[in-house]
Amino acid sequence: MNRLSQFKRSYSLLPQGAQAYIGGKWTASETGNSFDVLNPFNNEVVDRATNCTVKDAEKAVHSALEGFDKWAHTYSAKQRGAILHKWFEILVQRETELATLLTKEQGKPLAEARGEIQYSAAYFDWYAGEARRVYGQVVPSAVVNRLHLHTREPIGVVALIAPWNFPTAMIARKAAAALSVGCSAVVKPSGDTPLSALALAQTAEEAGIPAGVFNVITADHSNTAEISKYLCESTDVSAISFTGSTPVGKLLLAQSASTVKRVCLELGGNAPLIVFDDADLDVAVNGTMATKFRCSGQTCVSANRIYVHEKIHDQYISKLAAAMKEKLVLGDGLNPKTTQGPLVNQKAVDKCELLLSDALGKGSELICGGKRGEHGTSYEPTLITNVQSNTNIAHTEIFGPIASVQKFRDEQEVLEAANNCRVGLAGYVFGRDQSRLQRVARKLEVGMVGVNEGLISCAEAAFGGVKESGIGREGGAQGIDEFTNWKYICTQY
Structure with a gap:
């Protein structure tokens, strides 16, 4: 840990360093291990991030289960939307700080990084409004004295597995939609760019997202495969949302088959x-x-x-x-x-x-x-x-x-x-x-x-592909489909 002094942390986005964020607390991994996050331009160490294991992922899922019960059932859609809008405002206010951190670990030009933060913020703004527009249906009955209702309910705990090329935006696009309808999330960022995800967790806390609703577990490439496999096979995780390569997406889809969970894939293009x-x-x-x-x-x-x-x-x-x-x-x-x-x-x-x-x-x-x-x-x-x-x-x-x-x-x-x-x-x-x-x-x-x-x-448009480019859509009004279940309620009176 004595190496941390050389990183010159001038940013307040990681107040406890690059630790995992589980249950509203910054925490080291069970093993105490960490890994270097490198600037790809000069190969300098930007920071050392917590190297989580499956045990840490289990803690994050348990925390998300507790967070889901509170977020879905004690917060109204209006209240959730207000918190998401506050999150949007914080991203706008801290654009320079977030963009600078993003550039340090990912390498893209600062102007592009600023654009990514603006793009990320737009999703929280959009889904802050969509939270109040998760409509159901009243279905006319074929017989008298019966009421048929279709309602939409949050699917539960969702695992969001994000790539390195847009380390803030790809999480924002998924999390904004999931949280707007009442889901809780466990985020697994790329091992190349974990810091932007942790910074997003800090801004979530500042916005008022309750403990357990937004969790971030960081890991290097050696631990990522087993963590992802656990998330896919866990019966406590109701949906997987992944952005990345087609081969990895196919693997996650196969691993999720045993629990027949919802899988949203945004994969490669050509x-x-x-x-x-x-x-x-x-x-x-x-x-x-x-x-x-x-x-x-x-x-x-x-x-x-x-x-x-x-x-x-x-x-x-x-x-x-x-x-x-x-x-x-x-x-x-x-x-x-x-x-x-x-x-x-x-x-x-x-x-x-x-x-x-x-x-x-x-x-x-x-x-x-x-x-x-x-x-x-x-x-x-x-x-x-x-x-x-x-x-x-x-x-x-x-x-x-x-x-x-x-x-x-x-x-x-x-x-x-x-x-x-x-x-x-x-x-x-x-x-x-x-x-x-x-x-x-x-x-x-x-x-x-x-x-x-x-x-x-x-943010307003549906993003996704056909063939082997994925399953489902992110963004737009369609973005909530992956994180909700339809329920039919038949009432006789």
Whole structure:
């Protein structure tokens, strides 16, 4: 513990250090072990976080059971909504502090981190209102003197397993919906970015969330698998909500089968981005920049397969290359000039190098980038074109700052290519022909479509995919579906 003095904790978001938050108290793990949280840009230790075990997870679930009974049955929807709105206000007030911590552990530019905190806050604002709109139904009876009611009830304790790329927002999106309807939560953040989750717990306490309603258990990668397995198999946990890779999502789904619990999965994507020959190229390039290079390409809705009509291909490449060179600055996320932070770890860098090497070896043309950065796990924003269908990058979710461009000739050809994929989270289409835009948007086999727009996520809209991109929806009015059960009450009078 004497190493903690070197971390220079100037933030009050972790008043007891990076300990787990269980039952309204900051606590060390049963073993007393902890693990380093590293800044991916310079590999410096940001803090040491509590390394929880299954025993700690059991305590958190027990605490959540107690919290659920109180939160669901002694707080009205109006009261829950008021507390969630207070949580929203705290996130707005502490935006700079939260964003700085997020950048230190995740690496994204501070401007993006601020945007993530604003995005996170929006979910608490939205579900503060939705708490009072969890409506039921009065169903006309076929016989006299009978009343049929459909009511919606909170499902119970929910386990929220969150990723590293949006360490505050992905928890906020899940927790705001779950808590609005009366559920309690056990949060398991990524071992790469546990501090933002703990900071969220501190703001929850400040907002007035009762003890046991919002719990956070941190663990490194070596302990995460057994904790997740326990959460999936526990009969005290009524739902699992996971954001992450498709292979891990499949594993959690299988592990949850023994208890037949609700499982909400927001998994990988391999988003197609289509630019037709009548597109406004400035709009298309701006949309590409927004969806491809946000978070250094490490988002599940990043454009991975960019299809450009052969008539305007060269113009598009020229404009995109110019925009990349002008706007994308690789560096330390805390530097205000930086617009591209590092990748999450060395494995991510290695993946980019392998995909690029394979593509170039099969005839792709490198326009710009293609090298490691000078610091940590940085990787230069990269543009390649003439990508062939036999390359790995043409069929792989890149999760890095490589824009991979293919030519196409007609609508049917590009739709077949775009839909030739086992995942279907997001898709993008750019053009002016409204009939074609609507036709393509309807035919794309994805859960979300951006039409002449690269940034599509917001608190008011339903987020989720089809095929192997997941089950269920987060955000919007649909977000509460995963955390409620319908009950039918038949009364004779």
